[in-house]
Amino acid sequence: MTDLHPRPRSVLVVGGGAAGNAVTILLRRAGIAVELIEARPDWNATTGSGITLQGNALRVLRELGVWEHVERAGFSFGSVGVTAPDGTVLFASDDIRTGGEDLPATVGMQRPRLQRILIDAVRASGATVRLGTTAHSFTQDADSVTVRFHDGTEGRYDLVIGADGLRSATRTAIGIADRPEPTGMAIWRVAVPRPAGVTRTDLAYGGPAYIAGYCPTGENTIYAYVVEDNRDRASIPPDSYADEMRRLTAGYGGQWPDITRNITDSSKINYTWFDRHLVEGPWHRGRVVLIGDAAHCCPPTLAQGTAMSLEDASVLAELLTTRADGDGSLDDLLTEFRARRLPRVRTVVEASVQLGQWLLDGVRDADVPGLMERTMTALKERP
Structure with a gap:
């Protein structure tokens, strides 16, 4: 051979x-x-x-x-914040620069x-x-x-x-x-305009979902996401995605009211199970x-x-x-x-x-x- x-x-x-x-x-x-x-x-x-x-x-x-x-x-940044569901910042910490000191810790895009x-x-x-x-x-x-x-x-x-x-x-x-194999969780994601105060990733644990977070992806954009229990995707009509995501995000404060107002187009929302x-x-x-x-x-x-x-x-x-x-x-x-x-x-x-x-x-x-x-x-x- x-x-x-x-x-x-x-x-x-x-x-x-x-x-x-x-x-x-x-x-x-x-x-x-x-x-x-x-x-x-x-x-x-x-x-x-x-x-x-x-x-x-x-x-x-x-x-x-x-x-x-x-x-x-x-959009480059170097820290992550953790907030309460009402938007109160509990703490922020520097991200570890896993690529070395000559590269940013994180880039969202x-x-x-x-x-x-x-x-x-x-x-x-x-x-x-x-x-x-x-x-x-x-x-x-x-x-x-x-x-x-x-x-x-x-x-x-x-x-x-x-x-x-x-x-x-x-x-x-x-x-x-x-x-x-599914882990039991699912995530809603959407791209929306960036509120002026969003300059890093912030995560809220608890509230209407397990996690609500956002990440700046450019001078004018972010992507926002919420994590919940996974559901039968067939039970969620695609044209209702915006309503479903707004329902989950409406319970969060801080930057979220501005974000939620812009969650309007179901076709731009992605719903995915965690595997x-x-x-x-x-x-x-x-x-x-x-x-x-x-x-x-x-x-x-x-x-x-x-x-x-x-x-x-x-x-x-x-x-x-x-x-x-x-x-x-x-x-x-x-x-x-x-x-x-x-x-x-x-x-x-x-x-x-x-x-x-x-x-x-x-x-x-x-x-x-x-x-x-x-x-x-x-x-x-x-x-």
Whole structure:
């Protein structure tokens, strides 16, 4: 059997989210031929409200060469506040700079803006991009993977990277049985105009919901969110989303009355359950490997989901582009990739779930600040 050389010459990336875009950019920089396919014709460039990017995410975005664009498009800040439901600020603390002292602790930005920045970088990299395209099957031999697409075409690649998200069809196709599980919570998100007094993330615990918070995403915008018990989504008509979110936010003071007045368009509100997911076994089968949400995801209680996906892309690209042929096998490299990522990802997933579980259980003396500080301090170390 032919040895699985660690440095591929041709790669298919399935999924054009943060992980897929990032690994495409990095592999193209090393001269590897990359084809990226994305199921959505709009490349997810128009959906989503806001995103919180902490320093370790910014570190990868700098590696990608897009940090300056992100800095201009977003809103940088360095602290987080905790308020009572009536808006009284209970305390504020400096965020840990997980990306190093030369980067902000946190940047909030509109999610579509980040996606468009990454799209532009993928286009500039010279990668082949096919939108509205999905993979139908993967057939492997010792030397390559033959991928049959849903439009009937085929391609042959040295490596396939499954970056197709939480409901990954790639994961299912290669026989990995792990599936995401709901945690019992759900989140309402919306983008609205930024009140003048909002210059950082503030969180209110308790009141009509478990958490009510907001994050500045630009000079004129924020995204606001409330976390509650998950409900049967079929029981909530989409055209009632604005009414439902206003009902939850109306019980909060401080900046919330200004925010609530602007929650008017149900089509701009996102309602999502919290899930937890971590593939416990190998993340690859032969020449097909999972990264990002396809391999792991966590509730947004630590705002680390995108950061973990970006770090996956960085580490995998590093391993693929710095190993010479003959320096071990591709199987060894992909095993090393999982071994390097798993402890860090597990720490984030378990801490994110625990923060939510304490709220679900009504634990009033939980060491929330301690858990958050320990987790974020660990993330200062390079992945």
